[in-house]
Structures are given as structure tokens and as C-alpha cells.
Amino acid sequence: MRKLEFVLQPESLGDVSNALARAKFGAFRASDVTIFDPAAPQGRYRGTEYTVGRELVKVELVVPDQEVEQALEALRVAFASSRSGTEVQIVPIFDSVQIRPASDARRRERF
Numbered sequence: 001m002r003k004l005e006f007v008l009q010p011e012s013l014g015d016v017s018n019a020l021a022r023a024k025f026g027a028f029r030a031s032d033v034t035i036f037d038p039a040a041p042q043g044r045y046r047g048t049e050y051t052v053g054r055e056l057v058k059v060e061l062v063v064p065d066q067e068v069e070q071a072l073e074a075l076r077v078a079f080a081s082s083r084s085g086t087e088v089q090i091v092p093i094f095d096s097v098q099i100r101p102a103s104d105a106r107r108r109e110r111f
Contacts (some may be wrong), residue, residue, distance in 0.1 A: 001093040002068050004061045004075075006086045012079070013057050019078035020061070023070060028061040046102065062093060 008016060013030060021029060034053035043050050063071050068090065079085050 023074035
């Protein structure tokens, strides 16, 4: 298994979601993130300087090893009409464990 992680502009999320759905990829996780870059514009409020952060969306998608290229091609299609691209980080997943509350486990055992 591999996890694909990338950050994109919020307005590009719909294109990415549609492209992944057309390529038959299921659910993915999207989180709001703020990127703080030292080269970003500096602001001043009441005498204090601050760095302006960029609001972006981080997407995480876990796919089987043999489907990584297919997922990357779907992302290429999604970003083909976009003004900006992205860097996709591919991380190996060695194991995954689902942890449930004890009340869920007991409820399941009764059935």
C-alpha cells in the first residue's frame, strides 16, 4: 500500500475529487492547512509584525501498490487545466490498524 499526499488550492479540490472518482478511487481525506513561508508577505497589526499564511487543502489517499500510476495519471488529468500544480509525496504504508471503542467491540460480540 502507498499513501499519496499533496497540497492544493481549495478551488482545485472539486476537479481532483471528480478525477479520482472517474478513475474509480474511493474515499480520500482532505484537511484544511495553512502554509507559513518565511518569504511570504509580512503584515503589521497594532505594531506587531506577522507572517501571512496561505490557506490550502491537504489531500491523503491510500492506494494499492499496483494502482499508484493510475492514481497519478488521474491527478495529472485533474491538474491539466489548473493554473498551479502540486508535488505528490508517495509514502509506503506497511500496516494499518483500526481501533474501536470497547463499547463497539462488545456490541458486535452480541450479534
